[in-house]
Amino acid sequence: MSQQSGTPGSSAPASPSDVLRYTAFSGDPEGGNPAGVVLDASGLDDEAMLAVAAELGYSETAFLTEADGRAYTIRYFSPKAEVPFCGHATVATAIALAERDGPGDLVFSTRAGTVPVTVARRGDELRATLTSVEPQVTEIAPDDLAEALAALDWPAADLDPSLPPRISYAGARHLVLAAATRERLADLAYDFARLEALMHRIDLTTVQLVWREGPAVFHVRDPFPVGGVVEDPATGAAAAAFGAYARELAVVPEAAVLTLHQGEDMGRPGTLTVELRAGDSRVRVTGTGTRIG
Structure with missing residues (x-):
């Protein structure tokens, strides 16, 4: 990790141009579900996060607002509103973090509760497994x-x-x-x-x-x-x-x-x-x- 506590990285607070674009549940960029990922949203308020999501236009964009080691606070916005939990944006974010910091275990604190995620490499692919809250x-x-x-x-x-x-x-x-x-x-x-x-x-x-x-x-x-x-x-x-x-x-x-x-x-x-x-x-x-x- 580039930083073990505080904000999720060493870059300046995110702006729309900082949004990473990933697709989840497919290894083909033309398949699966696209998601926006902001690895450092510590400088964005609710209105700004919603604006980023609306400009991007994907069904959800994920924002990491706090980090402590490999544990993160994550929020999800659709183009119209915040949602409590989003699986494909969780997978996209976990893979983005694994590409930056290596595979392994992550913990995401969501509005719905704590969601552990494990990222493992299988051949040339990274695969993320999320564990849901109590259904x-x-x-x-x-x-x-x-x-x-x-x-x-x-x-x-x-x-x-x-x-x-x-x-x-x-x-x-x-x-x-x-x-x-x-x-x-x-x-x-x-x-x-x-x-x-x-x-x-x-x-x-x-x-x-x-x-x-x-x-x-x-x-x-x-x-x-x-x-x-x-x-x-x-x-x-x-x-x-x-x-x-x-x-x-x-x-x-x-x-x-x-x-x-x-x-x-x-x-x-x-x-x-x-x-x-x-x-x-x-x-x-x-x-x-x-x-x-």
Whole structure:
């Protein structure tokens, strides 16, 4: 590390020109989910961080505001608002730090709680594994579910009855809706304002749309209107929430490794690996990443 305590580095406080650009959950700069990363945001207030995120236009930008060794305070802003936790920006930031300081263990203090991250080198790739905060899975009110389906223009008959709707949390709240067919998942044209209004009312970060290809393989999409983005290309927080959902509903065994494919319908394919461990309710999400440009 260039500095063991105080601010996260030796450079001057960040400005928009200091934003690093990484993609998470893909080794291809044209795949996965792009994120902004500011390794020293100690001189930026909330308004400035939001302005940086809005100018960049990615679904989230991560800002390191304090550091103590390999422990950091991290904040996440979409173009419209701060969010409590963002998985892909966490992975992007961890890989950026590993490129600067070497692989190993990191600890991120987020608004949602403490998130440990381990970065390991596998061949030519760096892979980051985040461990979620304690998850929760709850029912969704029938009227709210009906409104979500109406905003998506998804008939209830198009849902997979073996994967019932739930709200799942592993750092942020996501509504999990499972499509019965891959064609249903691929056909996404929703009422942005209507879905955004519902999500604000019931405190959702994204809607996790899912289609099950096999016992442990899923395809997912994530509308993100509350962040000012039509769709998120690869969503680590939602992947963690889905892992909690899958275990809670016994969709998979208590200990399992799930593969989530996301971004294919957007032309930005990415892969998220979700690990569930027996005796540990937290969820681990792993992915690679690379610098853009």
